Amino acid sequence: MTEKHNQVGVLLVNLGTPDAPTSSSVKRFLSEFLHDHRVVDLTRWLWCPLLHGVILPVRSPKVAKLYQSVWMDEGSPLMVYATRQRDALANKSGLPVALGMTYGSPSITDGIEKLQQQGCEKVMVLPLYPQYSATTTAAVFDKVAKSLKGRPLLPELRFVHHYHDHPAYQSALADSVQRHWDKHGKGDLLLCSYHGIPQRFADNGDPYPQHCEQTTALLQAELGLPDQAIMMSYQSRFGREEWLKPYTDKTLEALPAKGVKTLDIMTPAFSSDCLETLEEIAGECRDIFLEAGGEAFRFIPCLNDDEAHIELMATLVAEHTQGW
Known part of the structure; x- marks a missing residue:
């Protein structure tokens, strides 16, 4: 087979994960992650001693x-779902698809x-x-730029x-909710x-909260829900400063x-x-809600390698490579 010239490839990127559920592996991963500006x-002179002297030694075994x-x-x-997504997208799009994690392996350079x-x-x-943030999407761009620095070509x-x-993303989200309702019945509230x-x-210009609010509003419209049937909150806060509100744990x-x-x-x-979804939400947050008097806590899984999710990715690839 002759090598294709001008070949388009897709780099599928997610945050990353430790290579193993061990303290040493988690420590390596958290160190790279929490070193990112x-x-x-x-x-740095304030953060690095705190990170290496307190946070990593204490948190790594717990995490x-x-x-x-x-x-x-x-x-x-x-990583399991990322690998399935890569293979399914390659099959759907007909293009080479590789994984690159912002932190850990395989790296973006890989x-x-x-x-x-x-x-x-x-x-x-x-x-x-789906929602842009400087803490996630922009961090990917930084790593891409760094990986290419010094290369001749x-x-x-x-x-x-x-x-x-994107309509295909909203459709995939709504479909996952509807399938959940068809199987388990409809709860009193849908919390995003x-x-x-x-x-x-x-406050410094990251549009992430606006994107989250838009996601919720579009999903509400897609599902035809009244205002009192859906709400949103923010999880996984870290440190003492104020994070986006309302907080998920306090809401629950x-x-x-x-x-x-x-x-x-x-x-x-x-x-x-x-x-953050399987342990924090489906585990820890379930306990918070039930202990507060809730009777049934039903977690709707992420889109993962769902067919509609892969279709969305293939659509994004087709749209962004058009005319290339």
């Missing part, structure tokens, strides 16, 4: 135990090199973050900024829990007293189930 923008509770036979849930080895002179970067690039308002960011980041504590006994909850900012 996009994630923690504190002065490793949490990973052990959700680890699948094939590996980390995020992904780009794999595509170039397959003759790809053009690379479409698809960060699997650069691939031509296209980059997906966000897709929370998004990963939080510091309020300060939003208050809902039963307001008459919400059966809750459906989903995480539209996550394209794959991972520690």
Whole structure:
């Protein structure tokens, strides 16, 4: 077979995951993640001693135990689903598709090199973050730029900024909710829990909260829900400063007293189930809601490798590579 010239390849990017559910592996992963200025923008002379002297030694063993509770036979849930997404998208699009994680392995550098080895002179970067944030999407762009620095020959690039308002994404989300309702019945409320960011980041221009609000409003319209049947909140806050509100845990504590006994909850900012969805939401948050007087807590899985999700990715690839 002759090598294709001008070949287009797709770099599928997600946050990343430890290689194993062990303290040492988690420590390596958290160190890379929490060193990123996009994630923690504190002065390095203040942050690094705190990170290496307190946070990593204390949190790594605890987080490793949490990973052990959700680890699948094939590996980390995020990596298992990412691999399935890569293979399904390659089959659907007919293009070479490689994985690159912002933190951990395979790295973004690994992904780009794999595509170039397959003759790809053009690379479409698809960060699997529906809502743009400087802490996630922009961090991907930084790593792509860093991976190409110093190379004599650069691939031509296209980059997906966000897709929370794409009709195919909204349709996939709504379909996942409807299938859940068809199987389990409809709860008193649908709660959309998004990963939080510091309020300060939003005040400085990060459009993430607007994208989350738009996601919820579009989903509400797609499902035809009245205002009282859906709401949103933010999870996974870290540190002492104010993050985006309302907080998911505080919301769950208050809902039963307001008459919400059966809750459906989903995480539209996550394209794959991972520690934050399987342990934090389906585990920890379930306990919070039930202890507060709730009667049924029903977690709606992420889109993962669902057929409609792969169709969305293929549509994004087709649209962003048009005329290339």
